[in-house]
Amino acid sequence: MEEVKVIARSLMEFLDKSPVNFLAVKTVGSRLDDAGFMRLDPRESWKLEPGGKYYITKNSSAIFAFVVSTEGPASGFRIISAHSDSPCLCVKPNAEMISDGGVVKLNVEVYGGPILYTWFDRPLSLAGRVVLRSDDPLNPRTEIVRFDRPLLTIPHLAIHFNRAVNEGNPLSKQKDMLPVIAIVREAAEKNNMLLRCVAEAVGCAMEDILDFDLSLFDTTPACLVGLDEEFLTSGRLDDLSMVHGAMTALLETSSTKQTRVMAIFDNEETGSGTKQGAASPVLMQLLRRIVTCLGGSEEDYLRSIDKSFMVSADNAHAYHPNYPEKYDPTNHPVVGGGPVIKINANCKYMTDAESAAVFKSICEKAGVPCQYFVNHSDVAGGSTLGNILTSQIDLRGVDMGEAIWAMHSVRETMATRDHVYTIRAFKTFFDL
Numbered sequence: 006m007e008e009v010k011v012i013a014r015s016l017m018e019f020l021d022k023s024p025v026n027f028l029a030v031k032t033v034g035s036r037l038d039d040a041g042f043m044r045l046d047p048r049e050s051w052k053l054e055p056g057g058k059y060y061i062t063k064n065s066s067a068i069f070a071f072v073v074s075t076e077g078p079a080s081g082f083r084i085i086s087a088h089s090d091s092p093c094l095c096v097k098p099n100a101e102m103i104s105d106g107g108v109v110k111l112n113v114e115v116y117g118g119p120i121l122y123t124w125f126d127r128p129l130s131l132a133g134r135v136v137l138r139s140d141d142p143l144n145p146r147t148e149i150v151r152f153d154r155p156l157l158t159i160p161h162l163a164i165h166f167n168r169a170v171n172e173g174n175p176l177s178k179q180k181d182m183l184p185v186i187a188i189v190r191e192a193a194e195k196n197n198m199l200l201r202c203v204a205e206a207v208g209c210a211m212e213d214i215l216d217f218d219l220s221l222f223d224t225t226p227a228c229l230v231g232l233d234e235e236f237l238t239s240g241r242l243d244d245l246s247m248v249h250g251a252m253t254a255l256l257e258t259s260s261t262k263q264t265r266v267m268a269i270f271d272n273e274e275t276g277s278g279t280k281q282g283a284a285s286p287v288l289m290q291l292l293r294r295i296v297t298c299l300g301g302s303e304e305d306y307l308r309s310i311d312k313s314f315m316v317s318a319d320n321a322h323a324y325h326p327n328y329p330e331k332y333d334p335t336n337h338p339v340v341g342g343g344p345v346i347k348i349n350a351n352c353k354y355m356t357d358a359e360s361a362a363v364f365k366s367i368c369e370k371a372g373v374p375c376q377y378f379v380n381h382s383d384v385a386g387g388s389t390l391g392n393i394l395t396s397q398i399d400l401r402g403v404d405m406g407e408a409i410w411a412m413h414s415v416r417e418t419m420a421t422r423d424h425v426y427t428i429r430a431f432k433t434f435f436d437l
Contacts, residue, residue, distance in 0.1 A: 078301025
């Protein structure tokens with residue numbers, strides 16, 4: 006029980022520090038720095054040492070860390086992949102809009118597939134990346150910003166104006182989801198209101214701000230619930246719980262039989278089709294570069310890939326006690342039941358019988374239970390990192406995750422012990 010509490014506290018701290026993808030990567034990078042990992046510049050020449058610990062970032066929103074094998078350039082890779090992004094609301098340029106009474110609202114755009122009505126009537130704030138003017142137009146400065154206090158809310162329309170709200174409430178992303186931020190006396194006060202706030206937070210002149218990537222987040226901290234604190238509820242469990250698990254396993258294992266890799270991509274929620282997403286060649290190029298820097302050949306790289314295995318870690322749908330009809334009758338994972346192997350006959354996941362057997366054996370060796378998720382045959386499922394990555398690299402691997410409720414809600418729920426089980430399985434995988 007003490008182990009569960011320690012790991013749960015660690016996860017909650019990580020979640021609270023990581024309200025958006027940029028801050029998640031910054032938090033992971035800080036942990037890697039503290040553990041002695043060296044940050045590499047992809048634009049420079051690399052000198053890698055056997056047993057060395059390194060990492061790179063991409064777009065400030067994806068991060069890739071690795072511990073180099075001591076067994077030579079063709080020894081292979083053990084990879085755990087996850088993603089840093091979660092569905093949210095992003096601020097558009099020229100965002101301020103004024104309405105009657107001087108109420109200022111912000112124009113926002115929906116990112117990914119959130120459960121929209123869960124964002125209403127909550128204390129919200131802003132975080133993300135600010136891009137600043139520099140002496141080199143091709144290389145502007147970047148700052149990460151976070152407003153710790155609540156700045157916004159999206160007020161629901163009162164039931165008196167929509168008596169049928171509890172019978173179904175279609176929402177307009179453009180009309181219904183706009184957050185309010187202030188009341189102004191004069192319309193001119195709204196001009197550059199957001200930029201002024203950002204400039205003050207960053208400590209720069211407003212004129213130096215060229216652009217930004219700002220997202221809304223719920224300021225309510227992660228917390229434990231349940232009579233025995235069995236559950237953890239927070240925003241962004243999908244997929245930051247897997248990021249935390251991969252990071253923890255990488256930092257707390259020591260095997261160098263194969264190169265251990267943690268690959269945290271961005272933009273999974275929108276299809277991964279960016280330079281920092283899983284559909285790009287970023288991981289393939291990193292693995293090839295590692296082999297080359299160790300003196301290996303193209304043949305060594307191909308041999309390494311054939312020896313490798315990847316755990317694609319993205320959360321799974323837990324059996325909901327109020328909606329049993331939504332789930333496959335014999336393959337519905339439960340909260341607290343251990344890591345979930347995800348299978349799809351139409352190859353939406355990279356899992357096959359052989360890779361499922363590998364991960365099941367890892368769980369057995371780790372002393373943790375595991376379970377299966379298969380979609381109800383009348384319900385179409387989504388895809389994730391695994392099958393996207395295999396279009397770039399012919400890796401063996403398995404798609405898995407932790408079973409959670411309310412996936413893509415502003416707050417999701419998981420069982421605390423599942424995270425303990427997952428970390429044990431990840432550490433066993435890295436230490437084999």
